[in-house]
Amino acid sequence: MLSDKPVVFSAKRISKDFGAGKTLKTAVKDVSFDIYDEEFISIVGGSGCGKSVLAKIMLGLYKPTRGQFLYRDKPIKNLKAHWNEVQSVFQDPFGCFNQFFTIRSQLEDALNILKDKPSKEEVRRRVDEGLMAVNVKPEDIEGKYPFELSGGQMQRMLLARIFALRPKVLIADEATSMVDACVRANILDYLRKLKDELKMTVVFVTHDIGLANYVSDRIFIMHDGKIVNQGTPAEVLDNTTEPHTLKLLDDIPEVHKTEWIKNSHRSKKG
Amino acid sequence: MIKLLRNLLKSPMFVIGISIFVLTLLIALFGPLFYSVDTHARDILAGPYAGSSSEHLLGTDHLGRDYVSLLIAGLRSSLYVGFVAGIIATTIGVLIGLFGGFRGGWIDEVLNMFTNLFIVIPQFVILVLISSAVKDGRSLTLIGLIIGLTAWSWSARAVRAQASSLRSRDHIALARINGASTLTIVIKHVLPYLLSYVFMVFIMQVGSGILSEASISMIGLGPVDTTSLGIILNQAKDNGALADSIWIAFIPATLVVTLTVFALYLINTSMEGVFNPRLRK
Numbered sequence: 214m215l216s217d218k219p220v221v222f223s224a225k226r227i228s229k230d231f232g233a234g235k236t237l238k239t240a241v242k243d244v245s246f247d248i249y250d251e252e253f254i255s256i257v258g259g260s261g262c263g264k265s266v267l268a269k270i271m272l273g274l275y276k277p278t279r280g281q282f283l284y285r286d287k288p289i290k291n292l293k294a295h296w297n298e299v300q301s302v303f304q305d306p307f308g309c310f311n312q313f314f315t316i317r318s319q320l321e322d323a324l325n326i327l328k329d330k331p332s333k334e335e336v337r338r339r340v341d342e343g344l345m346a347v348n349v350k351p352e353d354i355e356g357k358y359p360f361e362l363s364g365g366q367m368q369r370m371l372l373a374r375i376f377a378l379r380p381k382v383l384i385a386d387e388a389t390s391m392v393d394a395c396v397r398a399n400i401l402d403y404l405r406k407l408k409d410e411l412k413m414t415v416v417f418v419t420h421d422i423g424l425a426n427y428v429s430d431r432i433f434i435m436h437d438g439k440i441v442n443q444g445t446p447a448e449v450l451d452n453t454t455e456p457h458t459l460k461l462l463d464d465i466p467e468v469h470k471t472e473w474i475k476n477s478h479r480s481k482k483g
Numbered sequence: 484m485i486k487l488l489r490n491l492l493k494s495p496m497f498v499i500g501i502s503i504f505v506l507t508l509l510i511a512l513f514g515p516l517f518y519s520v521d522t523h524a525r526d527i528l529a530g531p532y533a534g535s536s537s538e539h540l541l542g543t544d545h546l547g548r549d550y551v552s553l554l555i556a557g558l559r560s561s562l563y564v565g566f567v568a569g570i571i572a573t574t575i576g577v578l579i580g581l582f583g584g585f586r587g588g589w590i591d592e593v594l595n596m597f598t599n600l601f602i603v604i605p606q607f608v609i610l611v612l613i614s615s616a617v618k619d620g621r622s623l624t625l626i627g628l629i630i631g632l633t634a635w636s637w638s639a640r641a642v643r644a645q646a647s648s649l650r651s652r653d654h655i656a657l658a659r660i661n662g663a664s665t666l667t668i669v670i671k672h673v674l675p676y677l678l679s680y681v682f683m684v685f686i687m688q689v690g691s692g693i694l695s696e697a698s699i700s701m702i703g704l705g706p707v708d709t710t711s712l713g714i715i716l717n718q719a720k721d722n723g724a725l726a727d728s729i730w731i732a733f734i735p736a737t738l739v740v741t742l743t744v745f746a747l748y749l750i751n752t753s754m755e756g757v758f759n760p761r762l763r764k
Contacts, residue, residue: 274656296660308653313675326662 218250219285221382221414222271227280228438229266240266241277242438248416253408255417255425257461258435267435268386268418272301296326300380304387306367310359316370317354320344323374343377347403365396372403382414383407389424401428422461426450434458490757497757500749507743511562514555522548522556522710532729542731544715545722553715554735560711561693561740564627568692571631573685576638577677583639584646585673595643601636609633610695614704623706630695631688638684645680649673679758683751690747697740712736 229241240263248254256264269275270282273289273296282288289295303309310319320340324331331339341351347369359367368388375383385404389397405428407413419425425432426446434442434449436457442449449458491497514520525547526539533543541550583594613629614621649655649672658672674681699705700713701720719725719732 272660274659293662296662301657301660303653303657305653309657311654311658311672311675314671322658322663323661326660 218252220247220283221250221252221285222246222248222416223281223283223286224270224277225281225283227270227277227282229263229270229275230278240438241270243280244438244440245280246433246440246443248414250414251408251412253405253415253417253428253430254433255419255429255431256433256435257419257422257425258457259420259461262435263438264418264420264435265386268301268384268416271382271384271416272296272299293326294328297328298380299382299384300375300378301384301386302368302371302375302388306364306371307359309371310367312359314358316357316359316362320370320374320377323378327378339377340373343373343375346376346406347373349373365393365399368396368400369403372400372407375407376411379411380413382416384416384418386418387420388417389419389421397424404428420461421465422450422458423465434461487757491753494753494756496749497753500746500753503742503746504750507558507562507739507746510555511559514558518551518555519549520552520556520559522553524548524552532724532727532732535731541735544718544732545724550715550731550735553710554712554739556710557712557715557736558739558743560623560706560709561696561713561743564623564630564696564706564711565689565693565743567624567627568630568634568695569685569689571628572635572688572692573638573681575631575635576640576684576688577642577681579635580639580642580644581646581669581673581677584643585650585669587647587650591643591647594639598636598639598643601633602640604633606633607695607698610699611702611704614699619707621705621707623709623711626696626699626706627692630692630699634688634691634695638688641680641684642677645677646673649676679754683754683758686747686751686754690744690751693740693744693747712740 224244224246226243226245227241228239228243231238231240242263244267256267258264266275270277271284273292276282276289284295284299310316317340320343321336324336324339344351344354349366349369354362354370362370371388383404388404389400401424404415404417408415417425417429422432422434429446431444432442432446432449433440434455434457441457442453442455450462453459453462526533526543526549527547531543531545531547533539533547535542539549539551541554543549544553579594579598583591583598610629610633614626617625655668655672658668663671696705696711697713697716700711701716703717703721705711705713705717715736716733719729719736723729724732
C-alpha cells in the first residue's frame with residue numbers, strides 16, 4: 214500500500230446535511246477515509262449517492278456538518294490558500310465557462326488564485342503551456358468564446374487550466390461524463406499524465422466503475438451517502454459479493470465489460 | 484449581440500413595438516422644436532372646446548388651450564415619470580433580487596418575504612394615500628419616485644428567480660475556486676446573464692409607471708405644477724367634457740397612453756420570445 218506517503222485528505226466520520234426539519238437530507242453519512250499523496254482515487258456511485266457532495270467537501274465548497282475533515286493534517290480554513298493547492302475539473306465543460314468572455318481571458322483569470330501572482334508574460338506563457346499539454350494550439354483558441362468550441366475541446370480547456378495552475382491535488386467531478394468514448398479515453402490519459410508528470414493526487418468522481426477500474430490505485434464505492442466498499446481495483450472488483458458494487462458492475466455494457474477488466478489487469482501486471 | 488438584434492428584428496411584434504415607441508420618443512424630444520408646447524397660451528378667440536381647425540388640429544380644451552400642445556407636453560411628462568419610476572423600480576428590484584437570490588439562506592428568505600409583502604399590498608392604494616398626503620409638493624419626479632418605490636417587488640421577484648438558478652451553476656463555482664471575490668463574481672459572472680431580464684423588467688416597469696401616473700392623475704392626485712396625459716383626462720372630466728360628449732377631449736390622450744404602453748408591452752413580449760428560446764414557436 215501507499216501508506217508510507219503523507220496523508221492528503223483525512224476524513225473522520227464526516228456527515229453533510231442539507232435543509233432542516235422535515236426536508237432534512239443527509240447526503241454524506243458518517244464517512245471515514247484517508248487519501249495519500251500521489252494516489253489516484255476513484256469515487257464511484259450512482260446518481261445522488263453523495264459522491265459530488267464529498268468532492269465539494271474536499272474542495273472546501275461545503276463544510277461537513279459533523280465529523281472532522283483534514284487537509285494535510287489541518288482543517289480547511291483559508292479557502293484561497295486551499296484552492297492554491299486543491300483544484301477541480303467539473304462535469305459540464307460548457308457550464309464551467311462564462312459565455313461572455315473569451316476562453317483565454319478566463320484561463321488567465323484562473324491564475325489569480327496563485328499565491329505569488331505571476332507577471333503578465335508569465336501568465337501568458339503558463340496558459341500557452343497548459344494548452345499545449347492538452348494538444349491545443351494556443352492560436353486556435355485566440356479570441357474564441359466558449360460556445361465556439363466543441364464539448365471535447367471545452368473539456369480539454371478545463372484540463373489546460375489545471376496544467377497551467379499545477380495544483381497539488383485535483384478533484385475531477387464526473388469530468389468524462391459529457392464526452393464521447395474517444396475523448397473520454399483521451400481525458401483519462403491526460404489525468405494520468407497530470408498525476409505522473411506533476412506528482413499530483415487525483416480524486417476522480419465517476420459513475421462508471423469500468424473507467425475507475427482502468428485508472429485508479431484505489432476505489433471507493435459509494436451508496437446512499439456511505440462508502441460501502443473500498444480498496445484497490447482488484448480488492449473491490451474481483452469476486453466481490455458486496456451488492457452495490459455488483460449493481461454498478463451490472464451497469465457496464467456487456468461489450469465493454471471484458472475489455473475494461475482485461476485492460477486494467479494488464480496495466481496492473483505490466 | 485448583432486445576432487440577437489437580428490433575431491429581434493425578425494419578430495414583427497418587436498418591430499411594431501419599437502417603431503411606435505421610438506416615434507413617441509421622437510415626438511416627446513423634438514416635438515417642441517416644431518410645435519409650440521406653451522401650455523399656458525390660451526386662444527381667447529377660439530374659445531373653450533373649439534373644434535378642429537387649421538389652427539388647432541385637435542381643437543382646444545376648456546381654457547382654449549391647443550390640444551396638440553397639451554398632448555406633446557403631456558407625453559413628455561408621462562414618459563419622464565415612466566422612466567423615473569422604471570429606473571427606481573428596476574434598481575431596487577435588481578439589488579434586492581440579486582442579493583437575495585445569489586446569497587440564498589435566511590437573507591434570501593427575509594428579502595423574499597419582504598418582496599411578497601410588497602406584492603400583496605395594493606400598490607394603487609399606497610399611491611393614492613401618499614399622493615394625497617403630499618398635497619402641494621407633488622412634482623413629476625415625486626410621483627415617479629412614489630410609483631417606483633411601490634412597484635419594485637415584481638422586478639425583485641423576476642431577478643431573484645434568475646439569480647438563484649445561476650447560483651449553483653458550475654461557472655460560478657469555478658470562478659470561486661479561481662479566487663474571485665463575491666463582487667467580481669456578481670459583476671462578471673452573474674449580471675451579464677441577467678442583463679436581458681433586467682432590460683425586460685425595465686421596459687415593463689416604464690410601461691406600468693406610465694399607466695400608474697395616468698390613473699393617479701386622472702383621479703386628480705397627479706403632479707400639480709405641470710400637465711400630463713392623465714391630467715388632460717382629469718381636467719376634461721372636471722370641466723364637463725364627459726357630460727357634453729366632447730370626445731376629442733378624451734380620445735387623443737387615452738390613445739397616446741394606450742399606444743405608448745402597448746408599444747412597451749410588445750417590445751417586452753417579443754424580447755421574451757428571443758431571450759427565452761423555449762417560448763419561440
